Amino acid sequence: MLQVSSVTKYFNDQKIFSGFNLKVDQGQFHVIIGPSGCGKTTLFDALTGVIELDEGTLSWKQKLVFNLTHHAAYMQQKDMLLPWFSLLDNALLPSKTGGQNMVNAKKQALKLFNRLGLSEYESHMPNQVSGGMRQRCALVRTLMFNRDLILLDEPLSALDTITRRSLQSLLLLLQTEFKKTILMITHDIEEALLLADEIYLLSPQPMTISRHFILDQPKPRKFNDPVLLKIKADVLDKLEGDLIHEP
Amino acid sequence: MNRNNLLAALLIALILGLWEFFVHILAVPVFILPPPSSIFTTAVIQAPRILPHAVITLTEILMGIGLALCTAVPLAIIMFAKPALEKAFAPFLVASQAIPVFALAPLLVVWLGYGIASKVFMAWVIIFFPICISLLEGLKSCDPEFKILFRLMGASFFKKLMLLYWPWALPRFFAGLKVGVTVATIGAVIGEWVGAQQGLGFLMIQSNARLQVDLVFAAILWLTAMGLSMWWIVGILEKRIIKWN
Incomplete structure (x- = not known):
């Protein structure tokens, strides 16, 4: 299990996130969605050891780790x-x-x-x-x-829609066939709905989890599933709300 | 021949034509400025006399290039691996370029003698800087995202160097090497001017003293051909090695 506990990061007195928590159980596919510049990439930079966290702890398979350099694979x-x-x-x-x-x-x-x-x-x-x-x-x-843990940072966002759809099914194989634990950042809500077991919707800085969705629909999923469409509407509502209230 | 090459050839032909024309029209004495036709003729007819000198100069240049590669490449890698050392070495590297090579030449002849060593050293001084700096800049230009990827793979510095940094830096390294091989002739010839018993620089000084200006120009022509050939060979090597560009 990947556990991110009470992590805090400042850049020149600007609070990127504070007391941020996240948990990904073994074999789960969790997805982070948030507005641009909310701190998602900073969180991944901290996980991959590019930057150091100011406070908080990371643990992988119940062992405290400084970062995930030797524990995770990374795809950008x-x-x-x-x-x-x-x-x-x-x-x-x-x-x-x-x-x-x-x-x-x-x-x-x-x-x-x-x-x-x-x-x-x-x-x-x-x-x-x-x-x-x-x-x-x-x-x-x-x-x-x-490695058992895979970090995916918008891995398909540079691709055209048709290619992206075909590769999404391959991303699903990471979980279903290769039994990996996955934490993915994406901007594509439909991609998240197709792949995720849990979706974390993030707020603008300082980054916090504004909504948490648990999706227990069996995979592979279809876009026209009414439950998924309902979640999609919720996510879009929340994102739009955040944008309106953004200073 | 493509359009650019054709334009270059036409420009050269025009300059040589004007040179030939004005030398004849103004009746410039051969010992002041010989016409291009006379220079080419001398360069060919006197080839048996020029060739041994050219071989010596070429040997000095090639040894200078070899020495520069053996020293500039490791130093660039060391400075890249340890940025603190780069800061320590940088003033010396810049100083090596700030000192006029002409000022060093007489001293080098005193220290290293009239033989080949002082000329090789001169060539080395000139070639070292462009190779070292361009390679260092090439190594430093590596995309940080690749560095992250390799760090996550747990790669050692040596593996990163072999698989990532070195191929990444190759285009800049070759750019530096091209500059290096073309300016290398300067170092060797200056060394020969100050004190030598053979070499194209020595031939130029001797011919100049005897007012054989056509032979001076013929030696310059040979030197130019040597510089261009080395530049061309490095270009071919570059294309063979860097296939992905």
């Missing part, structure tokens, strides 16, 4: 593929840097390439494939971290 909005490596070599980066057995790692990566619809593209260079394929490769690389 940009595919972050190195242009000088083939798709396969990009996917193998976590294994290369971690000093793993490369024969086994290659077998695992090829299996994932096959599973995520990238077979026969292993030796292609990133500039030879589409944005969707690059992001699939980034997803394989994320899985090659071989």
